Amino acid sequence: MASGLRYGPLGPNCIHLCIDMQRMFGPGLPWAVPWMDAVLPNIEALTRHHADRTIFTRFIPPKRLEDAHGTWRRYYERWSEMTRQSLAPEYLRIVPELERFSPPARVIDKTVYSPWTEGHLDGMLASTGVDTLVISGGETDVCVLGAVIGAVDRGYRVILAQDAICGSADATHDALMFLFRSRFSEQIEMAAVEELLWVWR
Template identity: 35%
Template sequence: MTTLDNRPNTALLVVDVQNGVVDEGHERDAVVANIGALVGRARQEKVPVVWVRHSDEGLVRESEEWRIVGELTPEDAEPVVDKSYGDSFEDTDLEKVLAERGVGRLVVVGAETDVCIRSTLHGALVRGYDATLVGDAHTTVDKTERGAPTPGQVIAHTNLYWRYQAAPGRKGGTVKTEDVEFSG
């Protein structure tokens, strides 16, 4: 349903699954396993897998914290988009990467739920993409000391509100790993 012309394809967008981002993440191992399963399925179904990697003063390029977790490895043909802002589209070549692959629909997984995942989902929708969140394949760390709800509550709330997101000619939605359909 995307508003982008000639963009019938779907891509799996793997956001910030880096050591320094997810190591303390809520249900880290289960989330990484679900992401790994989706990456495997996408590859098998010839669906583009696009990786996003964040850097800032806490995630210094080439540091161990900056690297994608050991359980997941981008293949040589899979683009890795480097970013410095929450929204994976902001000041990156993500739009160009997706356009080259005819992508108008994103299946989004990764971290952190309350920052980069939410920003990227909203960024995709306002740019004309359909954006599906995989509800059991994103995580965040505990920020209750700063007044945030618990990680489980943040994840549950994001899954709930994104399930009903829509805009003229585009839609959001939340599904479980087992229910992801790359074809539609």
Template identity: 35%
Template structure:
């Protein structure tokens, strides 16, 4: 694929309201990709989810604290800052957003287009919320997407894989790959990835969900051979 990549790191913040599955491994993989991107001068962009401290402009029904402000990702608190291991460098944009998608009411698309980017490497949290929403919007805007399966996570493994399956079924410009294979891709080496072969490639009935997750995981593991 002829492309110009950018690494997007979604919402890797101090916020501790959510217990995330396998988070230490995920942070390690993102740190590896971040080091590689910086070394190879691949553009890096970070996002932060921030809710106004007074609670204005929050979506209907979003959880609030006793004072009416947001119960999480509150502006002006330590929780909205990016974790130290992934601290942005001075030249790396940090895009603040008040909704799940990194493209909603932000200048992310404009920034990427000004850089000539056509392929977005997506990492971060939460797989089934902000990552999912961002990937759908990136697809709608015409980007190729490299979703790094072991560099994103959510509150449960089931939620993580369910989101991966939704994206694998319907994002036609998507390839899913591991951190190790993404490293190879960035180095312009031969690499392997899971590219869905047709719409609803991982269709399943409710009782088949565990087996479908296993099938997806098997495909991803085999990309490392």
């Protein structure tokens, strides 16, 4: 599948969905995403272009290990320092370069990978006429994956800002980009931020 907007320009029914660009994924923390700083200028440019059409998601861990259910309990046994009783609240916040755009950008919280599972995003988009999502953020192979698949299932036009998404492992980032290109050619487009800025006016 070739990159680029194969199904035409972006219109007024498009939003920018930015996934989990939070301080807790910064350098020196257990969940650090090394490529986050590299893509941040592109995400910032995309957000600045349409701040009023941007939705940020935040991944919110449980307060205590005991609050996690099912296999999430095992997950937080491994990452107990990332529960809210151990993590300073400031680390849950959107990174400063993007937080300054909210408002008018909106923020929704989620406790799982997908922004769709708990219904907050569906509720926000209900009756708005939105039909297209430009997706940025991280991580490619975890929360971005959850956002993309949920959007495809709901029939949205899905556009990945290919130079504005990141992961913590190059191999799985590349594998997911290949998967999106090769298996979802009718439902997912990819475009560079420069092209998106040009066509989304």
